[in-house]
């Protein structure tokens with residue numbers, strides 16, 4: 013079994029909700045002590061607002077905002093739809109309005125569905141303020157709006173759906189004002205002892221966007237794919253899997269903007285589910301424009317399919333990039349998170365990385381420790397996984413998105429076990445239970461309750477039941493199957509017909525005038541009926557073909573606690589199955605297997621039933637929706653690295669760059685090449701500079717006040733071939749191994765090799781052959797990889813290899829080099845972009861930068877840009893200017909100078925001030941870097957260069973490639 017985050021699955025573990033909350037509190041203290049701003053508020057972003065608003069004629073919107081006292085919660089048995097439509101990740105079922113809080117303008121009622129998620133979210137108000145952002149859904153109205161479609165939209169309840177554009181601005185504002193004081197339970201804000209409030213923020217979507225998003229892209233493209241159904245099987249009527257993409261984008265954008273409008277510094281944002289996968293990136297974009305940052309978690313409630321299935325999605329890259337705008341992406345199970353990680357590697361070409369969670373104060377570590385057991389090879393949820401482990405060992409697996417590390421984790425949603433247990437005591441249940449017992453006296457009762465959706469496997473279950481009657485004929489006339497199917501949001505008449513034909517077939521085959529083996533009810537159950545049904549069962553059978561989690565199985569266990577403690581047959585393709593080891597687990601496609609499990613369950617001894625039930629009950633009541641929600645908060649807090657997340661690296665400001673440039677008498681430019689001046693491409697030889705890059709370099713170098721260097725890992729030959737014609741351009745090759753100063757240039761004539769200074773000349777280079785041999789070994793075993801041999805460095809490239817195998821081989825190779833060679837040879841092993849490089853220890857880009865600055869102490873402006881780890885050495889070098897009392901900085905003579913020139917001054921005084929040094933990292937603002945500024949792509953570096961010389965870029969087609977066009981052009 014895959015390892016599950018420890019606290020909830022291993023028998024004997026008793027990590028309580030209080031313990032998790034204590035961990036949250038401790039983490040918050042650590043962050044606050046480190047100067048991280050936290051507002052104490054959590055914003056949850058859900059597709060539907062958990063409030064159903066109905067526009068009434070009560071009064072004018074101007075009077076809105078004054079709430080009448082809330083009525084008591086409903087007590088009449090049978091009048092509340094079962095929460096159970098609650099399977100997480102499943103579609104929300106908009107329940108009919110229940111007895112509700114009456115407002116002046118809007119009638120507000122709970123919207124049922126997603127009960128587990130919503131109860132978890134609400135439980136966080138024990139410790140934090142909550143803000144729930146969600147779509148209003150269709151606007152219901154008891155007003156007569158007289159639209160052409162009014163009749164067709166009439167719901168038969170005296171209400172109708174009205175087009176959202178008919179809701180006036182004043183009514184929208186009135187709803188928002190009324191939601192401020194709304195209390196879902198009618199119990200007053202904040203359950204007793206709660207510290208926080210819950211507020212609701214509606215997202216308004218035009219009808220065609222709202223429905224194109226949900227009924228269109230969500231239900232016909234993403235939902236089937238995430239459940240392993242490719243579109244031709246389920247949605248032939250849709251032209252393409254891309255049909256509603258535009259609405260998906262628009263809806264996600266509207267959510268992002270709405271969140272941004274209410275976001276306060278220090279808020280934590282949790283985005284929920286597959287409806288909103290673009291929100292993390294879009295939200296980061298919106299807040300980024302304001303120059304701020306935000307901490308975002310994304311919880312995916314559905315399964316996440318294998319990369320081989322996901323890659324069929326036409327918008328696969330957009331969806332993944334959207335998700336990767338998060339700081340943390342969390343799934344229900346380890347296997348979903350593994351699929352996601354592998355998809356990011358295979359589809360986007362990103363690599364996995366591990367990162368360390370922040371340490372907690374020592375007095376909390378004992379609370380956090382859980383004993384023994386295996387730890388997920390991916391993400392340990394607990395901050396400490398063994399008593400002996402130190403906090404520094406708390407590694408998270410992440411996806412490295414150009415330096416922005418997105419953590420990937422898993423934590424299953426639970427149910428509100430206490431509330432469900434309370435519900436099973438409702439007085440309305442017992443009479444219904446007795447009625448069912450009487451109806452099926454002397455018969456064993458198998459119960460199933462599923463939404464009528466292909467993925468729920470109802471047809472397979474019915475066939476398996478038929479197989480039970482065939483293979484174990486002794487059950488004929490002795491057992492009944494009560495199968496309830498609740499209507500799914502998108503009706504499937506074909507499936508409905510198939511189910512009813514199969515039911516008739518089984519009943520015709522195995523029934524008689526006085527006995528019907530299958531009782532199928534296609535309806536939404538009331539709460540009392542639902543619990544009566546679960547409680548009366550001798551066996552529960554829940555066998556979807558795929559299910560993100562499945563909460564009915566957990567509700568079954570609680571309902572059975574006070575009746576028969578009957579066993580459960582569960583599909584192994586549900587998220588919950590990993591944690592329900594004591595259920596009878598089956599492959600729903602193997603009908604014989606399911607029939608055999610049904611037989612075993614029906615024959616199980618009382619002792620065995622009791623033991624299995626006790627184990628399941630413990631899992632369900634320990635791992636609740638409340639614990640889940642608290643763990644999510646803990647995990648998100650663990651992603652704040654205390655360094656810069658609350659405030660990402662700001663965007664390089666064009667105008668102040670130019671202002672400082674204009675003021676400076678002498679200016680220095682230090683540019684990395686690959687990934688900085690030109691985008692990363694599949695084949696190293698194809699990384700040629702764009703016309704814009706060449707023109708910008710030519711313009712800059714033509715100004716005698718400018719000293720321009722390319723500081724690259726490339727060799728001299730490559731640099732000369734592509735840049736050698738630019739007059740007065742300085743170059744450093746092979747990560748600082750060689751330099752050609754611009755003063756040595758010969759005005760564009762072919763540069764002679766002698767003009768280069770070789771810093772590696774005196775170095776022991778015997779290691780080159782040893783490294784080459786190791787690289788050859790890995791090249792033979794890694795299809796698509798190749799070796800680039802330079803003068804004093806050597807690079808092994810695996811960009812064209814299978815991404816996972818390539819990375820695995822790279823790590824093996826790195827281990828070998830570091831553990832067997834690096835300690836006895838003067839080398840450094842560098843992990844680059846899909847490459848592994850080895851160069852002499854004595855040289856690096858930082859040393860070269862110091863040399864250049866030392867040689868030009870009168871420079872009053874420095875623009876230094878780079879994209880990868882080797883460029884961080886340049887940024888570091890430019891950070892070490894301790895201000896003298898005079899406000900100026902001094903720089904010690906670097907080794908590369910003193911070795912050549914013994915008479916060089918020991919230190920020089922620099923003319924530059926720190927605010928004229930523009931270290932710039934190419935990558936996202938959340939990338940961990942020593943640079944003070946960032947731009948997102950190479951064409952933006954060039955754009956800034958051109959701006960300094962009063963030019964604009966001519967074409968973005970070479971540098972600013974569209975991601976989808978890129979492969980065709982040899983770009984990534």
Ligand SMILES: O=P(O)(O)OC[C@H]1O[C@H](O[C@H]2O[C@H](CO)[C@@H](O)[C@H](O)[C@H]2O)[C@H](O)[C@@H](O)[C@@H]1O
Pocket residue numbers: 684685686687688691692693694695696697699723724725726727800807809811844845846847849880882
């Ligand atoms: O210091 P840089 O100028 O950034 O050079 C670093 C290495 O870049 C090259 O490899 C990388 O870029 C290639 C072209 O985009 C790409 O195909 C490869 O996967 C990257 O690793 C270059 O080949 C190396 O020699 C440089 O050291």
